[in-house]
Amino acid sequence: MSTLSTPQDIRPGRLDAETLATNFSDLHPALTRHEALVEADRCYFCYDAPCLNACPTGIDIPLFIRQIGADNPTGAARTILEENIFGAMCARVCPTETLCEEVCVREIAKGKPVRIGDLQRYATDHLLATATRHPFERADPTGKRIAVVGAGPAGLSCAHRLAMRGHAVTVFEAREKPGGLNEYGIAAYKATSAIAEAEVAFLLGIGGITVETGMALGRDLHLNALARDYDAVFLGMGLAGVNALAADGHDAEGSMDAVGWIANLRQTSDLASLPVGRRVVVIGGGMTAVDAAVQAKNLGAEEVTIAYRRGRDAMGASAYEQEVAATRGVHLRFNLQPLRIHAQSGLVTGISFEKTVTGSDGTLAGTGETVTIEADQIFKAIGQSFVPDGVSQEAAKLELQSGRIAVDTDRRTSMANVWAGGDCIFGGSDLTVVAVEDGKRAAESIHAVLVG
Template identity: 65%
Template sequence: MSETDFVSRDIRSGRLDQIDYDSNFEDLHAPLNHHEAVVEAERCYFCYDAPCMTACPTSIDIPLFIRQISVDNPIGSAKTILNQNILGGMCARVCPTETLCEEVCVREEAEGKPVKIGQLQRYATDHLMAETNEHPFKRAASTGKRVAVVGGGPAGLSCAHRLAMHGHDVVIFEAREKSGGLNEHGIAAYKTTHNFAQLEVEFVLGIGGIKIEHGKALGAAINLTALREEYDAVFLGLGLGNTNGLGLTGEDNDGCLDAVDYIEKLRQTDDLSTLEVGRDVVVIGGGMTAIDIAIQTKLLGAENVTIAYRRGQEAMNASLYEQELAQTHGVVIRHWLQPKALISNDQNQITGIELEYTAQTNDKLEGTGETVKLEADQVFKAIGQKFDSSTLSDAGIDLEARRIKVNEKGKTSLSKVWAGGDCVAGGEDLTVASVEDGKVAAQDIHSFLSR
C-alpha cells in the first residue's frame, strides 16, 4: 500500500539513559533468599498424588523437592528437579507455571494463591549451580556407541545429557555459533539474565562425553544420510526455522519486522542503547512471542505499543498472567482485529497499518469490513513459526502436519533416527515439553543401543 496516511517516522536508538536500560532488563522476578524460600516451601501441603506433579510435563516430584527446601537441603532439592529436567534452572524462569503446576496447586484452588513452585525451583537449581563445581550426575562407563544430535536447543541438550549419563558419546551439531536454541536466542531478556542460558549449557556439558560443533547446519555442513551412516543413532532437535508472514504488500519494506529475529538481536547485543526502536509500535499476534516483543520494545523506550489479535482474549495463546504483564508495562492489547494493509511512504518505509475488525460466526472467523488505521514506525510479525522441512527433503522421512512424524518415544519413520521438540508433529512450543521429548527419546535410543 503506497498511500501516506502517516508520514512522520521516529525510529532511533538511545531513547533511554543507561541506568534505565539496566533496570528495565533486570530480572523479572527477584530470586528468593533463604528465608523467603523456606517460608514459601512450608506453605506446601505435600499432597499425595499431587496435581502439580501431574501437570509438569517432565514429571518432577514437586512435593519432594519443596520438602527438601523446607528442611534446608537445596542441593538435594536441585538433584530431585534435575533428575527429571536437566534444564530445570531455565524452566524455573520461563515455564508458564501459571497454566501448569501452579494452576492446579491445591492452594490455588482453595485460596487463589498457589505455592510459588517456579521460584522455589529456581532457588534450588541456582543454589546447586552456584555452590558446587561437581556435576550432580555420574557418567556411566563408555559404551563405545556414538550418537549425533542435530540442534543444541532444549530438546537436543536434554537428549545429549541423558545419553551421556548412559555412557554414550554424543556430538551436537548446532547451526548457530552459540548453543541453547530459543533459551539463548528467543526468550525475553528480562526472563533470563546474566548469561544464564550459556551457564546452563556449560552445566549440561559438565557430565562429560558431549562435544558441540557450532556452525553446522543440517542441509549445509551436514546431511542426515551421512549422519545415519557414521553414527549409531541420530536425534533431530531442529526447532522451527521459518516464521509465518502476513501475506500483505509491503511486507519487505523498512519497518516490517520479524519479532523472533529482533528478539534474537536484542538477546545477543552487548549494548541495548544501540538498538533502534520506533516511537509507535504495532505487534501482530497473540502468543508468547507477541507479548515478549511488545514488552521489550516498551522497555527500550517505545512510547506507544499495541498488540493486535484477531480473536478474543480467551483465545490468545499467551496466558492471562502474560497478558496482564504486558498491560502493566503499558502495552495496549486490542482484540478482534486482523491486518489488512501495511501503510508505507514513498521511500518504502512503514508508517502505519490498516486493521480490519473481525467477528466469529458458527466457529468461522470473518472480517466485518470495518477498518481502523494505526500509526506505526514498526510493525512486528509474531504470528507463529513453521518447520523448514527442506533440509530433510532427500531423506525420505515421514511428515505429519508439515512437521516430523514420531511415535510416543520420539522414533521417526527412518531407522536409527529420533526427533523431538518443536520440529515434531504435536510439538507444544514449550521449553519444558522439549526437554521431556529429548529425555524420552534418549531413553529409547539407549534401549536400542543396548540390544
C-alpha cells in the same frame, strides 16, 4: 501509497543506561533463603500431588519442596535435574500458572498457589552457584556414538541423558552458540545474568558431549550420512521458518520478524544501541508477541500495541503474560486482522486492520470495518514453521505429518535409528519444558535400543 504523513521515527538511545538496566532487570527477583523456607512451608505435600502430574517432565515437586523446607537446596536441585536438566531456565520461563501452579491445592482452595516456579529457581540457582562438580556421573562407556542435530533444549536434554548413560554424543548446531530458544528466543528480562549460557556450560560438564557450531542440516550435514556414520541420530532443530504476513506492504522498511529482533536483542551487549520505533505495533497473540511488545516498551517506545485477530481468550499468551504486557504499558487490541501496511518512500508509517468476528463454529470472518494505527515499526509474531530442506533428500523415509516430523510416543521417526523431538515434530509445543521432555524420552528410547 499511504495517507499517513507522519515521518518514521526509529532510532537507538531512547533511554539512558540506568533506565534500561531497570527495565531489563529480573522480572521476578530470586527468593531469599528465608522466603524460600516460608514458601516451602505452605505446601500441603499432597498424597496424589496434582502438581506432579501437571509437570510435562514429571518432576517430583512435593519432594523437592520438602527438601527446601529441610534447608537442603542442593538435594532439591538434584531432584529437579533428574527429570529436567534445564530446571533453572524452566523455573524462569515455564508457564507454571497454567501447569503445576494452576492445579495446586492451595490455588484451588485459597486462590494463591505455592510458588513452585520460584522455589525451583531457588534450588537450581543454588546448585549452579555452589556446585564444584556435576551432580550426575557418566556410566561406563558403551562404545556407541550418537549424533544430535540442534543444540536447543530438546537436543541438549537428549545429549545429556545419553552421555549420562555412557554414550558418546556429538551435537551439531547451525548457529554460532548452543542454547537454541533459551539463548536466542527468550525475553531478556526473563533470562538475566547469562543464565542460558551458564546452564549449557553446566549441562556439558557431565562430559562425553562434543558441540560443533555452524553446522546446518542440509548444508553441512546430511541425514543419510549421519544415520550411516552414527549408531543413532536425534533431530531437534526447532523451527527455522517464519510465517509470512498476507498483507500488502509487508516488506516495507520498519516491518520485521519479531523472532529475529528478539534474537538480536538477546545477543547485544549494549541495549542503548538498539533502534526502536516511537510507535510500535506487534501482530500476533503468542508469547513471542508479548516478548517483542514488552521489550520494545522497555527500550523506550512511547506507544506499543499488540493486535490479535481473535478474542482475548484465544490468545496463545497466557493471562499472566497478557497482564505483564498490560502492566508495562502495552495496549492489547483484539479481533483485528492485518490488511495493509502503509509506507511513505518505502518506510512504514502505519497499518490498517479489518475487524473480525468469530462464528459459532470457530471460523473467523471479517466485518468490513477497518481500523488504522500509525506506526514507525511493525513486528510480525504470527508463528514459525518447520523447514524440511534438511530432510528433503530422505523424504521417502522420513515421514512428515502436517508439515512436521512424525514420531511415535518414544519420539522415533519412520527412519531406522532416527529420533526427533521439540518444535520440529508433529504436536510439538513452543515450550522449553516440553522440548526437554522430548529429548529425555528419546534418549531413553535410544539407550534401550542400543544396549537392549
